[in-house]
Amino acid sequence: MRECDVLIIGAGPSGSLAACKLLKAGFSVVILEKLDFPRFVIGESLLPRCNEILEECNLIDTIKEQNYMLKGGAIFINEEKKEQHIDFRENLGQKWATSFQVKRENFDNVLLNCAKQLGAKVFHRVEVFEYDNENDIVKAKDINEEILEYKSRFVLDASGYGRVLPKLLDLDIPSDLKLRNAIFTRVKGEKRREGDKEGFIDIVIHDDNKAWLWVIPFSDGTTSLGVVCKEEYFKDKKLSKEEFLDDVIFNHKYLKEKFKDAQKVTPVGIINGYSSSIKKMYGKGYALSGNATEFLDPVFSSGVTLALESSNRVAKLIIDELNGKKVDWQKDYEDYMNMGINVFREFVYAWYEGKLRKIFYSRHKSELIQKSISSILSGYVWDENNYFVKDTKNKINALVSMVQ
Numbered sequence: 089m090r091e092c093d094v095l096i097i098g099a100g101p102s103g104s105l106a107a108c109k110l111l112k113a114g115f116s117v118v119i120l121e122k123l124d125f126p127r128f129v130i131g132e133s134l135l136p137r138c139n140e141i142l143e144e145c146n147l148i149d150t151i152k153e154q155n156y157m158l159k160g161g162a163i164f165i166n167e168e169k170k171e172q173h174i175d176f177r178e179n180l181g182q183k184w185a186t187s188f189q190v191k192r193e194n195f196d197n198v199l200l201n202c203a204k205q206l207g208a209k210v211f212h213r214v215e216v217f218e219y220d221n222e223n224d225i226v227k228a229k230d231i232n233e234e235i236l237e238y239k240s241r242f243v244l245d246a247s248g249y250g251r252v253l254p255k256l257l258d259l260d261i262p263s264d265l266k267l268r269n270a271i272f273t274r275v276k277g278e279k280r281r282e283g284d285k286e287g288f289i290d291i292v293i294h295d296d297n298k299a300w301l302w303v304i305p306f307s308d309g310t311t312s313l314g315v316v317c318k319e320e321y322f323k324d325k326k327l328s329k330e331e332f333l334d335d336v337i338f339n340h341k342y343l344k345e346k347f348k349d350a351q352k353v354t355p356v357g358i359i360n361g362y363s364s365s366i367k368k369m370y371g372k373g374y375a376l377s378g379n380a381t382e383f384l385d386p387v388f389s390s391g392v393t394l395a396l397e398s399s400n401r402v403a404k405l406i407i408d409e410l411n412g413k414k415v416d417w418q419k420d421y422e423d424y425m426n427m428g429i430n431v432f433r434e435f436v437y438a439w440y441e442g443k444l445r446k447i448f449y450s451r452h453k454s455e456l457i458q459k460s461i462s463s464i465l466s467g468y469v470w471d472e473n474n475y476f477v478k479d480t481k482n483k484i485n486a487l488v489s490m491v492q
């Protein structure tokens with residue numbers, strides 16, 4: 089039986105950031121990771137709130153050294169090529185007004201290396217399959233099917249889409265968001281934006297928002313491109329995933345022009361059923377962070393922000409608990425996280441119900457509302473000075489009536 093203070097399942101941004109904080113506080117950390125790194129994972133567009141957390145954890149300089157594409161905001165483009173710009177600089181006074189577009193195989197590896205340098209013991213190709221909560225024992229198997237047992241004072245599940253503890257402890261609940269497909273690839277040679285808008289993400293509305301696309305430019309000249317739609321919309325077209333992606337691009341006024349000379353540099357991938365929810369984010373001797381808690385939807389690029397926010401928060405609470413302090417997990421973790429998640433959730437609903445589109449494209453909104461929206465889309469969903477942070481749904485509805 090091997091022993092450590094904290095056993096972390098998964099070496100994504102959530103696992104690595106938590107590991108860095110725990111190691112700096114003097115605890116021993118083991119990370120068990122199912123895959124070899126570097127590995128591909130979807131989710132390449134970050135929000136300014138990520139930078140703030142990375143700065144707080146003394147990781148921002150290392151990230152800046154990677155020369156990632158600077159992301160200054162998001163541009164929503166409709167079927168008629170009409171653009172609505174969300175510039176992160178127009179915010180409610182938050183310090184960070186930019187973030188990065190990152191290839192996750194690189195970004196996640198950089199963060200994991202920081203954890204290794206601080207002393208994390210990382211084991212790749214080791215898959216966790218059992219958790220004995222009574223005795224605090226995690227069981228995993230390596231590529232030779234050898235069983236490894238770890239006893240730890242605390243277990244953090246940062247397994248992302250693997251959702252290890254939610255499955256083992258029956259914590260999973262289905263998301264109330266519709267089942268959607270994401271079909272994606274990377275390309276090069278498309279017509280890029282120039283100047284200070286070069287690094288903005290494009291969110292492109294297609295077919296009355298039955299589908300939308302992301303366009304994420306990277307600093308190495310390649311670009312991530314993906315389309316998201318309900319499963320039925322994809323099936324009804326009776327096309328392969330490659331044909332479907334091409335069909336959407338070449339039937340959109342903006343995209344067909346932008347991508348006319350582009351070539352795919354990676355095979356087209358597809359994932360679905362990625363939205364998920366959870367009964368509880370913590371229990372005796374364990375907690376969940378990042379995507380292992382709740383994943384909403386990719387439209388506002390909130391995934392890595394929520395992953396970093398939750399792991400930053402959870403690591404502080406684990407440190408307190410291991411130092412013998414009383415921790416109010418419900419209030420200081422789950423309620424706190426849900427506050428931000430619920431703001432994004434209402435924005436996601438409003439997006440698919442067509443309400444946000446009305447607000448974005450309306451000229452009848454004040455500068456303060458524009459800045460409040462920009463701050464939310466920058467990831468500042470815990471800022472209670474922001475009009476949208478409390479009672480989000482009613483505030484969005486009120487605004488839709490007003491702009492109409």
Ligand SMILES: Cc1cc2nc3c(=O)[nH]c(=O)nc-3n(C[C@H](O)[C@H](O)[C@H](O)COP(=O)(O)OP(=O)(O)OC[C@H]3O[C@@H](n4cnc5c(N)ncnc54)[C@H](O)[C@@H]3O)c2cc1C
Nearest residue numbers: 098100101102122131133216248250270378379386391392
């Ligand atoms: C279509 C789509 C587009 C997205 N776009 C964005 C975006 O633009 N911006 C954004 O911020 N987010 C985006 N996301 C969300 C983003 O992918 C996630 O929020 C983010 O990866 C969560 O990080 P994490 O550290 O929680 O988990 P992950 O990054 O998934 O890391 C979890 C790790 O755990 C490992 N693991 C899993 N099971 C086990 C096991 N049994 N044993 C050991 N290890 C295990 C995995 O191999 C993995 O390396 C998108 C999501 C989707 C579906």
